[in-house]
Amino acid sequence: MMLSFCYNSPSITPFSSPNTNTPFLTTLNFNNRTLAFNNRFRILSNSQKQQQQQNSTSLLSFLCPLLKLFSGGDPSGQRNFTLEVATSSLASLSRFAWGSNSKVESSNLPTTLQLFEFEACPFCRRVREALTELDLSVEVYPCPKGSVRHREVVRKSGGKEMFPFLIDQNSGISMYESGDIVKYLFEQYGEGRSPSRGLLESTIFTGWMPTILRAGRGMTLWERSTPDPPPGKLELFSYENNPYARIVREALCELELPYILHNVGEGSSRVKLLVDASGSKEVPYFIDHSTGFQSGDYKKILHYLFETYSAAIV
Numbered sequence: 679m680m681l682s683f684c685y686n687s688p689s690i691t692p693f694s695s696p697n698t699n700t701p702f703l704t705t706l707n708f709n710n711r712t713l714a715f716n717n718r719f720r721i722l723s724n725s726q727k728q729q730q731q732q733n734s735t736s737l738l739s740f741l742c743p744l745l746k747l748f749s750g751g752d753p754s755g756q757r758n759f760t761l762e763v764a765t766s767s768l769a770s771l772s773r774f775a776w777g778s779n780s781k782v783e784s785s786n787l788p789t790t791l792q793l794f795e796f797e798a799c800p801f802c803r804r805v806r807e808a809l810t811e812l813d814l815s816v817e818v819y820p821c822p823k824g825s826v827r828h829r830e831v832v833r834k835s836g837g838k839e840m841f842p843f844l845i846d847q848n849s850g851i852s853m854y855e856s857g858d859i860v861k862y863l864f865e866q867y868g869e870g871r872s873p874s875r876g877l878l879e880s881t882i883f884t885g886w887m888p889t890i891l892r893a894g895r896g897m898t899l900w901e902r903s904t905p906d907p908p909p910g911k912l913e914l915f916s917y918e919n920n921p922y923a924r925i926v927r928e929a930l931c932e933l934e935l936p937y938i939l940h941n942v943g944e945g946s947s948r949v950k951l952l953v954d955a956s957g958s959k960e961v962p963y964f965i966d967h968s969t970g971f972q973s974g975d976y977k978k979i980l981h982y983l984f985e986t987y988s989a990a991i992v
């Protein structure tokens with residue numbers, strides 16, 4: 679289950695929290711150093727290796743290549759927003775209440791979690807749903823198919839390109855396998871709670887529905903996305919099963935833009951942070967610290983993202 683065991687060295691630069699002004703890029707540089715550190719200390723027992731092989735050949739993994747059947751097409755082109763919202767709302771319905779509510783009293787922990795994932799991946803979805811339930815903020819490093827930047831970090835750190843992949847700077851652990859990640863997160867941050875009923879088992883059944891209904895959005899790198907990472911920190915207030923926030927996350931993924939994801943599910947104590955930033959409790963709310971752009975309108979956010987971070991004319 680766990681791929682690496684390492685410790686937090688006091689000599690390592692402190693992890694950047696969303697409340698600091700540290701540019702997001704700094705964190706990624708820090709990652710590179712940390713990941714090299716992780717590699718040096720990776721210890722795999724035979725049983726772990728066996729487990730890893732079993733996991734990678736699991737039935738669920740075999741279904742993943744089917745994702746390639748869905749091609750999202752040009753994400754920067756004219757969209758039928760009625761259809762977009764309808765399909766995203768159906769996707770939300772298909773996931774019932776998973777990823778909508780916060781189940782724990784948030785302790786407003788500093789962000790120590792880094793999630794390498796892509797929006798359309800059903801296994802990544804399960805982890806994002808758990809993060810909403812746990813009321814945790816996380817740094818998201820999108821790894822859409824065809825992308826290189828963050829995928830390389832995963833390959834170097836964990837040994838293979840499989841998603842989701844989690845790094846927790848707090849415990850020094852990095853791991854694959856969505857089920858293991860969800861269990862780990864609840865053990866570490868769940869204050870004794872368990873994932874809500876069916877969350878762990880639901881991926882095989884309806885975890886695919888948002889992927890299918892959204893016709894591959896949030897799966898593949900947009901070929902005209904700018905090759906460089908954003909110069910500053912991007913932040914998104916969201917919760918996993920919000921239909922409008924999903925549309926924004928898909929775009930961030932297709933542009934391979936890393937961002938800090940603040941989960942603000944029903945009951946989240948992060949609402950105050952959101953209201954302070956936006957004056958409202960509504961999600962999505964997006965902030966680009968390098969330009970000062972901020973908006974709670976998903977259409978404006980999409981327009982901004984493709985205008986700023988791709989060569990597309992929108």
Ligand SMILES: N[C@@H](CCC(=O)N[C@@H](CS)C(=O)NCC(=O)O)C(=O)O
Pocket residue numbers: 733734736738739740742799800801823839840841842854855856857
């Ligand atoms: N059993 C794994 C399955 C993970 C998996 O198969 N992920 C797919 C995406 S849905 C993947 O990483 N495919 C390789 C790729 O996208 O390059 C889990 O639960 O995390």
